[in-house]
Amino acid sequence: MCGIAGVFHRDPSRPIDPQLLVNMAAIQYHRGPDGFGYKVLSERGVGFSHARLSIIDLNESRGRQPFQTDDQRLLLTKNGELYDYQRIRAQLTADGAQFKTKSDSEIILHLFPRYGLEKTLEQLRGEFAFAMYDNEEDALYLVRDRFGIKPLYWTQTQNGVVFGSELKVLFAHPEVEREIDEEGLFHQLIQVMVPGSTAFKGIHQVKPGHVVKVKRTRSGLKIEEHKYWDISFPQADDHDINPDENYYIEAVREQLLEAVQHRLTADVPVGAYLSGGIDSCSILGLSQAVSQDPVKAFTIGFDDKEYDETPIAKEMADKVGADQHVLSLSAEHLYENFERTIWHTERTIYNTLGVAKLLMSQEVNSVNYKVVLTGEGSDELFAGYPSFRNDMFLYGLSDLDTQQRKIWKSSLEQNNALFKGAMLPREEYNSKAISSFVGFTPTCLQPWLHCDTIAESLLTADRRERLKDYDPGAAIADTFDLSMLQGRHPLDKAQYVWIKTMLEGQILTWGGDRVDMANSMEARPAFLDHHLAEFATRVPPQLRIKGPVEKYVLKEAMKGLLPETLYKRQKFAFMAPPAHRDQQKWAALMKLVEEFATPQQIEGAGLLDAQAVAQMIKTQGDSQSEHHDRVQMDAVINHVIGVQIMHQKFVATDIPKQAAKQAEQLGWAA
Structure with a gap:
């Protein structure tokens, strides 16, 4: 596992500062503390960099990325692991390929010229994100694995495209704007995000199982996205x-x-x-x-x-x-x-x-x-979450008698009482837009979409006005491939929706790669x-x-x-105890509020309504309401603090300067 970064200019003659590429690698040092590499293709307007975590082929000089083919056609920087690569490597060697390293990544450079991108991707097994420049086509490919286990972000600036494994990598580039937008802010407050989006204006994720292709044309950059894989349930x-x-x-x-x-x-x-x-x-x-x-x-x-x-x-x-x-x-x-x-x-x-x-x-x-x-x-x-059982009981068992349905549903709720308000909704919520795509609103989305009125009340008046006609359910539904939902069993539909939303946006992000790689752990x-x-x-x-x-x-x-x-044992969701569980936890949460979400700090960030936030926190602190209501409000308070920290860390801080300082301290120089 590693961190990748790069720049692709609209004008190929526009120079790229090698030290900027090094700085972009340095700010993700936690992803790759075992070394760094960079490569600038002069007169092509292309530059890649890489921070390395050595797991396969520990030879630092031999395994250093970016990799370039001998004919200088392809330039590659990759994050992640490819499995079964030894078998593919042996087949390619028998076909005349000559490998320079023992790295799993190098097979891509030999597969692509022989089979093209689609056939290459079919043979890649594992978790990965990579960028590859093809000099023959004068095109950049940004590729992410099938489930989105490895992250990959990109944005378009005045002069081209900037990409990286983390947002802070993009923000290390001085041309990348850092602004939390209305829709992104709203989805941060309700937990569930629109697939492919971020909290920041103009900053995108490569979607799981997708390729973003950036090609130079006479009129500028042509950017296309296409899907190469999807989780496909039978009819x-x-x-x-x-x-x-x-x-x-x-x-x-x-x-x-x-x-x-x-x-x-x-x-x-x-x-x-x-x-x-x-x-x-x-x-x-x-x-x-x-x-x-x-x-x-x-x-x-x-x-x-x-x-x-x-x-x-x-x-x-x-x-x-x-x-x-x-x-x-x-x-x-x-x-x-x-x-x-x-x-x-x-x-x-x-x-x-x-x-x-x-x-x-x-x-x-x-x-x-x-x-x-x-x-x-x-x-x-394998349908382990309580939300899947709820959807199965409601929509997937048409021949189940009413009494048995009630017994099973009651058992489900009793065994998951601790997680009501998070894993199960406190009450049913229907999104017309999502139901029109799926046939019903999957239970997994209901607790978070149900926070929409709370989130709206916390926004500043001007942001609230700009979002008055915004439908978060419709924004999410618009990203679904209808052909993957039509004619499917209700349980298959529920699992598909979770995989497209909560798996990539939550489980594999703040519950996976980002907190694992924070400490150089794959x-x-x-x-x-x-x-x-x-x-x-x-x-x-x-x-x-x-x-x-x-x-x-x-x-x-x-x-x-x-x-x-x-x-x-029945499935027991793995969560940390929420703050309202006892006074010690609540006091620890309030200490964070005092540090990041005072009225003055909230007004300074200009994202939220300070009075509404203060009232929400006071109400939660005084509340004697049901556990599931308090679970949900704990979540919203965590989101509010998170928004404030994000503004401080990514908007109010000079990240290009921070990245340059990090490179200097590491001794990483071009």
Whole structure:
């Protein structure tokens, strides 16, 4: 894993300052502390840079990016890992390719001239984001992996296109404007973002499974975006009506084992994250089964017993003989690191789980580990979230009698009472725009879209006026591919929507890459192997959720690995305890308010209404309302603080100057 950056000028004769490229690498030093590289193509208006985290081919000089082909046709800078690259490398070598490094990245430079981009991407397996300049076509390609595990941002300036692995990398370029826009601000306050967007005006993400192509023409730059992959569920009528359970159980086990084995490939030790869920327990169990030595298992513990999963995680570690490392966290410690987390997530967070994961990646780094396997993606593929069960009960079981439906739904709500207001809505919310695309408003979006009136009330009057006709549900729905929703089973639709919104915008961002790479730690989510994912879409809905049991087929596939307690347990969402749980947590949150969200600071930023914010916080502090109402208001307060920190860190701070200073301190010079 690494950090990438670059510039593509409209005018090829316009010079590029090499030190600027180095500065853009330096400000993402946390992504790649093991070295840096840069390359400027004179008279082509192209410059790339790279901050390196050494995991495969540890030879610093040999593995240094950017890579350029001998004929100088292609220039490449890449972030992430490609698996099964040894097999591809051997085939290419037999075809006459000559490799300069042992890096997995170099296969792209040999595949592209032989097969073109589309066929190249078909062969890439893993999590990656890369930029490649093709001199023959005079075009820049920005490519992101299928699920968006690795980040990649871009923007257009007066003189061309600037890209990078993080927003701060773009902001290190003096021509990139730094302004939080109305729509971006609104979506920060309601948690769920519009796919492909950011909080900042004119700053875009390359969407998962997409390519952005930038080509010079006589009239200027031509920018095109196209999708090369999507999660594609079968038509509802094509699902197996009378499935052979054993076939699906054995196939899931086989596919997951293969995905895990690929992700154990590294020239450094590989550990695993371990919570009390079957996802991480399955990954640890399979990793330990194929490893000669005890696998290092890293577990987060919380000071609130209702949210702490340490006991079950310990039971799993003991069962398989893993070497468990537990990091116990208190509320004060989490809130003390909230500001640093926002600097890395570059978006607001509704819960301090993102902080907890940043502190855990710091712990992993401190014991000299760079790589861990994680369980992200399992809930998305095998329908593990409570919101999926709710949608299944409501829309996916037409032949279920009313009484049984009520019993199952009541059980679901009782087992997830702690997470109502976040994972489940406090009351039903319908977005007409989303329902027109999907057929219903998936439960996963309802808690956050329901915050729309709260978010609107917190905006300054002028921003509120400019957004009076804005429909956040419509903005989100407009990004969906209708052809991926039409004719699908309701559960498939719900999973598709989550994958397109919450997975990429939350789980893989502030719960994944950004807080992991904050401490130079690479996370590998084996469940998001696209071969496994493509098989998972074909698992019949009634085997993903069987009666009241979520992830049924996965549980059965992993039954022999799991402790009995975990095998019989319903899904328990992994979250940090919210602030209203006790006075100590609330005091820690209020300390953040005093530091970043006083009336004077809010008025100075000019984004929010200081009086409305103060009243909201006072009401929440005095409230004796239901837990689920307070969970949601805790989230909104976290978002308000996050917005204020983002303004301070990314708008009010001179980031180009900060990046130059960072390069100087590191001794990184062109």
